[in-house]
Amino acid sequence: MMTLYGYWRSSASYRVRIALALKGVEVEHRYVNLRTGEQGAGDNVARNAQGYVPTLELEDGTQLTQSLAIMDYLDATYRNPALMPREPILRSKILAASMTIAADIHPIQNLSVLKYLRAEFGVKDEGVTTWVQHWITKGFKALEATAQQYDTLFLMTDDPGFFECCLIPQVYNARRFGVDMDNFPKLSAIDAACLAMPTFQIAAPDNQGDAM
Amino acid sequence: MMTLYGYWRSSASYRVRIALALKGVEVEHRYVNLRTGEQGAGDNVARNAQGYVPTLELEDGTQLTQSLAIMDYLDATYRNPALMPREPILRSKILAASMTIAADIHPIQNLSVLKYLRAEFGVKDEGVTTWVQHWITKGFKALEATAQQYDTLFLMTDDPGFFECCLIPQVYNARRFGVDMDNFPKLSAIDAACLAMPTFQIAAPDNQGDAM
Numbered sequence: 001m002m003t004l005y006g007y008w009r010s011s012a013s014y015r016v017r018i019a020l021a022l023k024g025v026e027v028e029h030r031y032v033n034l035r036t037g038e039q040g041a042g043d044n045v046a047r048n049a050q051g052y053v054p055t056l057e058l059e060d061g062t063q064l065t066q067s068l069a070i071m072d073y074l075d076a077t078y079r080n081p082a083l084m085p086r087e088p089i090l091r092s093k094i095l096a097a098s099m100t101i102a103a104d105i106h107p108i109q110n111l112s113v114l115k116y117l118r119a120e121f122g123v124k125d126e127g128v129t130t131w132v133q134h135w136i137t138k139g140f141k142a143l144e145a146t147a148q149q150y151d152t153l154f155l156m157t158d159d160p161g162f163f164e165c166c167l168i169p170q171v172y173n174a175r176r177f178g179v180d181m182d183n184f185p186k187l188s189a190i191d192a193a194c195l196a197m198p199t200f201q202i203a204a205p206d207n208q209g210d211a212m
Numbered sequence: 213m214m215t216l217y218g219y220w221r222s223s224a225s226y227r228v229r230i231a232l233a234l235k236g237v238e239v240e241h242r243y244v245n246l247r248t249g250e251q252g253a254g255d256n257v258a259r260n261a262q263g264y265v266p267t268l269e270l271e272d273g274t275q276l277t278q279s280l281a282i283m284d285y286l287d288a289t290y291r292n293p294a295l296m297p298r299e300p301i302l303r304s305k306i307l308a309a310s311m312t313i314a315a316d317i318h319p320i321q322n323l324s325v326l327k328y329l330r331a332e333f334g335v336k337d338e339g340v341t342t343w344v345q346h347w348i349t350k351g352f353k354a355l356e357a358t359a360q361q362y363d364t365l366f367l368m369t370d371d372p373g374f375f376e377c378c379l380i381p382q383v384y385n386a387r388r389f390g391v392d393m394d395n396f397p398k399l400s401a402i403d404a405a406c407l408a409m410p411t412f413q414i415a416a417p418d419n420q421g422d423a424m
Contacts, residue, residue, distance in 0.1 A: 066307065069305070070304065088288035089274055091284065099315075100262060100278065103278075107319050108325060131328070
C-alpha cells in the first residue's frame with residue numbers, strides 16, 4: 001500500500017486526498033505536523049527536499065512530491081475515472097485554471113510566506129488577513145469569469161476532476177480567511193456540488209486522523 | 213500561425229518561448245508591456261482573465277493561458293522532441309521540480325507581489341531584494357539537492373525539456389536579483405548547457421523585439 005505524508009489543513013495534501021478518493025485508491029496516512037514544524041525535520045526533508053507536504057511514497061519506496069505532480073502520476077497509473085481529459089485544448093484549459101490556484105493563489109498565502117511577512121516585515125494579523133484575501137480574491141475573480149463561460153456542472157466537465165481537486169481546498173482556505181464566497185456564484189456552486197459527494201467528504205480536513 | 217502575447221522579461225513568457233524553440237514551432241510575437249501596465253488593459257484581460265502574460269492564441273482563435281498549461285498543450289500537439297517523458301514516475305518527478313519553480317519560487321517574486329509589498333507594507337528596495345533572494349534560494353536549494361542525485365546532463369534526462377524551460381528563466385531572474393549561483397553547481401551546469409544551445413538563445417529576453 002502507498003503512504004501519504006500530509007497534514008489535515010494543508011491545501012496541497014487535501015488536493016491529493018481528493019484525487020485518491022475520486023480514484024478509489026486507499027493509502028496509509030502519516031502525519032507531518034506543520035504547526036510544530038515537523039516539515040523542517042530531517043526525516044521529512046529526506047523525503048521532500050523542499051520541506052513541505054505532501055509526499056506520496058509508493059510501495060517500492062519511490063517518493064513523489066508536489067501535489068499536482070502526484071495527481072499527474074495517479075492519473076497516469078489509475079486511469080478510471082480520469083482526472084484530466086485527453087483532448088489537448090480542454091486539458092490545457094483545465095490545467096491553466098488549476099495553475100491559477102496552485103501557482104498564483106496558494107503559494108502566496110502559504111504558511112512559510114505568512115511567517116516571513118510577520119517576522120521580517122512586522123506585518124500584523126490584520127495585514128496578513130488582508131494579504132491572503134487579496135490574492136484569493138484576485139485569483140477567484142479570474143476563475144469565476146472563466147467558469148461563467150461554461151454550462152457544465154463542474155468547471156468545464158460534468159464530473160469533478162483535476163481542477164476540483166485544487167478548487168475545494170482553496171475555497172476551504174478562503175472561508176477560513178473570511179473571503180465572501182457570494183462574490184463567486186459559479187465557484188460556490190461547484191464547491192457545493194463537490195462537498196455533497198462522499199469522495200470529497202472523505203478527504204475533508206476535519207475528517208483526518210490528525211485534525212485538531 | 214499562432215500568436216504569442218508576451219513580454220521579454222516575463223519568466224512565464226520566456227518558458228513558452230523556449231518550449232516553442234525546442235519544438236521548432238514559429239509563432240507571431242505580440243508584446244504586452246508589463247512596465248506600463250498593459251497587462252491590466254481590457255484587451256489583455258479579455259484574452260487572459262488573470263491579466264497576466266503569456267497567452268498563446270491558436271489559429272482558430274482559441275486562447276491558452278498559464279505557461280505550464282501552454283507547454284502541456286504544445287507537448288501534446290507537437291510531439292517531437294518531447295518535453296516530457298511518458299513514464300509516469302519520471303514524468304511526475306520532472307513536473308514536481310518544474311512546480312517548485314512555477315509555484316513555489318516565481319509567483320512569490322512576481323511583479324504584482326512586489327508591488328503589493330511596496331505599496332501596502334512599505335517595503336523598501338533592500339527588503340524587496342532580500343525577499344526575492346530568499347524564495348529563489350530556498351527553492352534552488354531543494355532543486356540542487358534533487359539534481360545532485362542524477363548523472364544526467366540536464367535535470368533527469370540527457371536532453372532539455374519541461375524542467376529546463378522553467379529553470380533557465382528563473383536563473384535569469386536569480387542573476388538579476390543578485391543570487392549567488394555558485395551555491396548551485398548542478399543547476400548552474402544545466403543553465404550553462406542550455407544557454408549554449410541556439411534554441412535557448414532564440415528565446416532569451418535580450419533577443420526579443422520588445423527588449424529595452
